[in-house]
Amino acid sequence: MNNAVARTRDDCDVRATVKVGVGHNHRVRIGVLGALEVVADDGTPVTVGGPRPRALLALLALNANRVTTVDAIVEAQYGDDPPAGAAGAVQAHVSRLRKSVDAVMFEGAGYRLAVHPDDVDALRFEHLAADGRKLLAAGAHEKAAAVLRDAVALWRGPALVDLPHAIAQAARLEELRLGALEDLIDAELALPTGTSVADLRTLVAANPLRERLRGQLMRALHATGRQAEALAEFEDTRRLLADELGADPSPELSATHLAILRAEQPPRAGLPAQLTSFVGRADELARLAELRDTRLVTILGPGGTGKTRLAIEAARGRDACFVDLSPVTDGGQVPYALLGALGVRESGFAAAASDPVRRLVATLDRPVVLVLDNCEQVVSDVAELARTLLAECPALAILATSREPLGLTGETLLPLSPLGDDAVRLFADRAAAVRPGFAVTDENRDTITNICTALDGLPLAVELAAARLRQFTVEELAGRLAAHGPFRLLSRGDRTAAERHRTLRAVVAWSWDLLTPEEQRVAARFSVFTGGASLAAVETVCDTTDDVLADLVDRSLIESDGRRYRMLETVRLFCADQLTEDVRPAHARYYLALAEQADPHLRRAEQLTRLAELSADHDNLMAALRWSVDADPAIGYRLVAALTAYWWLSGRRSQAGEAAAALLEKEVPVVGEEYVACVMHAVPRPEQAYWDRAWEAMRSSTELRYPFVAALWGMSVGPWGPVEEAAPLLGSDPWATALGYLSLAIMNVLDGRPADGEAELREVLATFRGLGERWGIAQALDWLGEVAGWRGEWDRARALWAESLSLYEQLGSLEECVEVLCRRADCLLRQGDAVAAEADLRQAGELSARAGQPDSPSVLLGLAMVTGETALLTRALAATPDGFGSVRSRALTALGRHEEAINLARAAPFAYELAAAVEGLAGTAPARKAAFLLGTAVALRGTAITGDRSVAATAARATAELGAEAFATTYAEAARQSRDQARAAVS
Numbered sequence: 001m002n003n004a005v006a007r008t009r010d011d012c013d014v015r016a017t018v019k020v021g022v023g024h025n026h027r028v029r030i031g032v033l034g035a036l037e038v039v040a041d042d043g044t045p046v047t048v049g050g051p052r053p054r055a056l057l058a059l060l061a062l063n064a065n066r067v068t069t070v071d072a073i074v075e076a077q078y079g080d081d082p083p084a085g086a087a088g089a090v091q092a093h094v095s096r097l098r099k100s101v102d103a104v105m106f107e108g109a110g111y112r113l114a115v116h117p118d119d120v121d122a123l124r125f126e127h128l129a130a131d132g133r134k135l136l137a138a139g140a141h142e143k144a145a146a147v148l149r150d151a152v153a154l155w156r157g158p159a160l161v162d163l164p165h166a167i168a169q170a171a172r173l174e175e176l177r178l179g180a181l182e183d184l185i186d187a188e189l190a191l192p193t194g195t196s197v198a199d200l201r202t203l204v205a206a207n208p209l210r211e212r213l214r215g216q217l218m219r220a221l222h223a224t225g226r227q228a229e230a231l232a233e234f235e236d237t238r239r240l241l242a243d244e245l246g247a248d249p250s251p252e253l254s255a256t257h258l259a260i261l262r263a264e265q266p267p268r269a270g271l272p273a274q275l276t277s278f279v280g281r282a283d284e285l286a287r288l289a290e291l292r293d294t295r296l297v298t299i300l301g302p303g304g305t306g307k308t309r310l311a312i313e314a315a316r317g318r319d320a321c322f323v324d325l326s327p328v329t330d331g332g333q334v335p336y337a338l339l340g341a342l343g344v345r346e347s348g349f350a351a352a353a354s355d356p357v358r359r360l361v362a363t364l365d366r367p368v369v370l371v372l373d374n375c376e377q378v379v380s381d382v383a384e385l386a387r388t389l390l391a392e393c394p395a396l397a398i399l400a401t402s403r404e405p406l407g408l409t410g411e412t413l414l415p416l417s418p419l420g421d422d423a424v425r426l427f428a429d430r431a432a433a434v435r436p437g438f439a440v441t442d443e444n445r446d447t448i449t450n451i452c453t454a455l456d457g458l459p460l461a462v463e464l465a466a467a468r469l470r471q472f473t474v475e476e477l478a479g480r481l482a483a484h485g486p487f488r489l490l491s492r493g494d495r496t497a498a499e500r501h502r503t504l505r506a507v508v509a510w511s512w513d514l515l516t517p518e519e520q521r522v523a524a525r526f527s528v529f530t531g532g533a534s535l536a537a538v539e540t541v542c543d544t545t546d547d548v549l550a551d552l553v554d555r556s557l558i559e560s561d562g563r564r565y566r567m568l569e570t571v572r573l574f575c576a577d578q579l580t581e582d583v584r585p586a587h588a589r590y591y592l593a594l595a596e597q598a599d600p601h602l603r604r605a606e607q608l609t610r611l612a613e614l615s616a617d618h619d620n621l622m623a624a625l626r627w628s629v630d631a632d633p634a635i636g637y638r639l640v641a642a643l644t645a646y647w648w649l650s651g652r653r654s655q656a657g658e659a660a661a662a663l664l665e666k667e668v669p670v671v672g673e674e675y676v677a678c679v680m681h682a683v684p685r686p687e688q689a690y691w692d693r694a695w696e697a698m699r700s701s702t703e704l705r706y707p708f709v710a711a712l713w714g715m716s717v718g719p720w721g722p723v724e725e726a727a728p729l730l731g732s733d734p735w736a737t738a739l740g741y742l743s744l745a746i747m748n749v750l751d752g753r754p755a756d757g758e759a760e761l762r763e764v765l766a767t768f769r770g771l772g773e774r775w776g777i778a779q780a781l782d783w784l785g786e787v788a789g790w791r792g793e794w795d796r797a798r799a800l801w802a803e804s805l806s807l808y809e810q811l812g813s814l815e816e817c818v819e820v821l822c823r824r825a826d827c828l829l830r831q832g833d834a835v836a837a838e839a840d841l842r843q844a845g846e847l848s849a850r851a852g853q854p855d856s857p858s859v860l861l862g863l864a865m866v867t868g869e870t871a872l873l874t875r876a877l878a879a880t881p882d883g884f885g886s887v888r889s890r891a892l893t894a895l896g897r898h899e900e901a902i903n904l905a906r907a908a909p910f911a912y913e914l915a916a917a918v919e920g921l922a923g924t925a926p927a928r929k930a931a932f933l934l935g936t937a938v939a940l941r942g943t944a945i946t947g948d949r950s951v952a953a954t955a956a957r958a959t960a961e962l963g964a965e966a967f968a969t970t971y972a973e974a975a976r977q978s979r980d981q982a983r984a985a986v987s
Helices: 051-062 070-078 086-098 121-137 141-153 167-189 197-206 211-223 227-245 251-262 282-290 307-315 331-342 348-353 356-363 376-392 422-434 445-454 459-470 474-484 504-513 517-526 535-541 546-554 569-578 584-603 607-616 618-631 633-649 657-664 673-681 688-700 707-717 723-730 734-750 754-771 774-790 794-811 814-831 834-850 857-867 870-879 885-894 898-906 911-922 927-941 949-962 964-975 979-985
Strands: 016-019 025-031 037-040 104-107 110-113 296-300 320-324 368-373 396-402 412-415 564-566
Touching (some): 051 070, 051 110, 070 110, 167 211, 197 211, 211 227, 211 251, 227 251, 282 307, 296 307, 320 331, 331 356, 331 376, 356 376, 368 376, 376 396, 422 445, 422 459, 445 459, 459 474, 459 504, 517 546, 517 569, 584 607, 584 618, 584 633, 584 707, 607 633, 618 633, 673 707, 688 707, 707 734, 734 754, 734 774, 734 911, 754 774, 774 794, 814 834, 834 857, 857 870, 857 885, 870 885, 885 898, 885 911, 898 911, 911 927, 911 979, 927 949, 927 979
Parallel strands (some): 296 396, 296 412
Antiparallel strands (some): 025 037, 104 110
16 A cells, blocks of 8 residues: 555645735635644644634535535534524634634525535545446546555545534545545555555454455455465455354455455456547446446447447456357347357367357356357347246356347346546547647647547547547647538548447448338437437427337437437437428427417416426527528527527526517517517517507407516616507516516616615515516616615625525526626726625626627626726727717726716616716815715716715815805705706706
């Protein structure tokens, strides 16, 4: 073990990006594998208080980035009998802890330590131990030993000593430590240097009943020529197990004993030699290692996924025989193929007349692994033979590869998926073989990743593509793949390979040819789906039954996770080439029905379930919409209307922009909400004539079929249009009515009537809560938080925004999350917490980028206000599209371009925007005019905003020059103006 048991690390090699002291961002190291240790980057210990705060930090570190409830903290600190007021004490401990480490955050019903998982030694240990085990299973003994040594070295003493009641967690970590030590010993035993017998004896003495350690000690003794001691160790273990547990040694320990008695060396495997390195599949190799004692394992997967190579690698180091069944098309020849692979030759007439199965039984009556490769074309005959051999040869194990299961009781299946990240490694390895010096770089990585993704990560396809680098650059290869598809490009392969593995088309055609005519018809129709489909969709669009679908799953043409079905893209393209009928109309009609059936439920408590269903079929819905633009615009219009609520609630508002604009150009007799929905979604924004026609369409509607469309139309026309006329269009639907009044409440808040708006928001909130509709609840909470923040009710505003954010996160509404975070950051900045405000804005920027808008004007503006960086203001202006006057006006004000800001805000529909611009102008005005402008801003907004530092500075300057009484008189006189008077005053 190279003294791994004795080694400790005084200075844990884990670094956590947490904040030490409020407002200071330093890197520290957190250790819980021993006494709690928090050390700053420069080596200075960080003091975190007494036993309770130390125990709290240890618990939060162990659950890093996950919320730990107050109840769980109380239990961990006090056990089963907590004192009265324990929850309050926890809050006090958190407050003290945050003075030293302020990455402790309050969330919902508990607290969370915001760090990277590797920033805590216990979590880094688990990560390294898992990696080491995978490397060990893959046969990378030297790398496994290095990783496992790093993992074990993180331990400085017993885990979680600061959490005396965390007995279960400490025991779990200790068991993982012992498991990692055992894996390390296995890795070192496979290396020429071996492991330390003395260290092993120490471990065995501390853990006398762990048979794996006993077996490792026996192997280490035997490897150093001490066979007698190894055998004596087995006898001691056998007696101890009998005395302590009344049990015999395990089969594994007994096998080790027998091998030492026979002085056996590892047998040579009868496996084909490989010309290329093996890349990836560490998880699958580890799983196969776990299944080592399972007698029948079948590796399943479509052609080209690397089933054969994985089976060969898994069988290395064992007495194995490889049988290639791909040439066998007559099931009666399967036993003879096995006899040939085993080297059993026939001689004389008696042998010719003997039963080949009986000869196989006689030959395989020993410990051996039979690797049966490519069973699919004779799967029934292979299954029958396997049943007989396994029954009559108790030491035999079979590892099969097939595109469908053998279907035997006791068969363990290992479905093989395409490669993930390892596909890029495989491409680079095979590319270097044909173009020496080739490597993955920052410049070509994305292109290579796109190539591998387009090929579904199929190892064979990736290898064929890499071989084309003899003729093309990576960029040229990607371009040709996009232009011509995979089958034309990957039409050459290894001349020595089996015919079915020389081209990508041949690989898929092999599976296709094994299908029945009905299975081929269904597979071809299935190719119309994009991103998979549900069982109901497949049965309807493909006009089939679940039995045929199950057969296609068994044959690896279609994959299933139990809920949905999908094809690999390469398989789908092949099947699409075989399609002789147009199934797209059926596909579009099905998804139109799905959208229309889901729409009413998106406005009720079950909306999350329906949103998830629609999100799962997002690609199919968009494919149906794109097809309908030219093929059947009437379906397209209905789809846009039916999906409006889905797009809006799930943060996909811009999804239909191009399709909606294209539909507006079609001359079809569409009226009412369908036309209105297309006008609102179309990008770029349609000309006014389309809006006028949409208004007439709404007025002529006699039946409310899409309440979300009608309600959004009411919000779209705004206070500059006849809002009162929109109310009757909302009909009797309670959700639509509530949303209509929500829009009116928001307009009141922004147009100088915040008290009226707040009262209306409370009523709307109650309605939405009664319906259980999360988006409406979140909207009302968000704006109630804004009003509370204006008044300086900080705690109430934070609570309202926290609930609003939680609901938006449930919905996956990234755009709304960004808006809430920006508003909360603005409030935090007024409160004086610039650090928290910047954290909110950084999070908003990440979410905005995920939503497809890396340069969010609101985020850039907020960051500029926090940091004072003028460049951010310029970027915010450049990124602000037409229609976002509020952001543009605030940015102009911050840049000192007050006249431009005032002119822009005068044209805005809401007085709130003009008020902000007027306050900015006041900062540059003489004292008396400044006082008048500040009061005018209050008249416009309907309230002053608590905590605005620039307003406070302007007021202080004017007061100093005018005197308190004169300032107050001028300010109050201006604040008493009506909104119309205030607008006129700044015109």
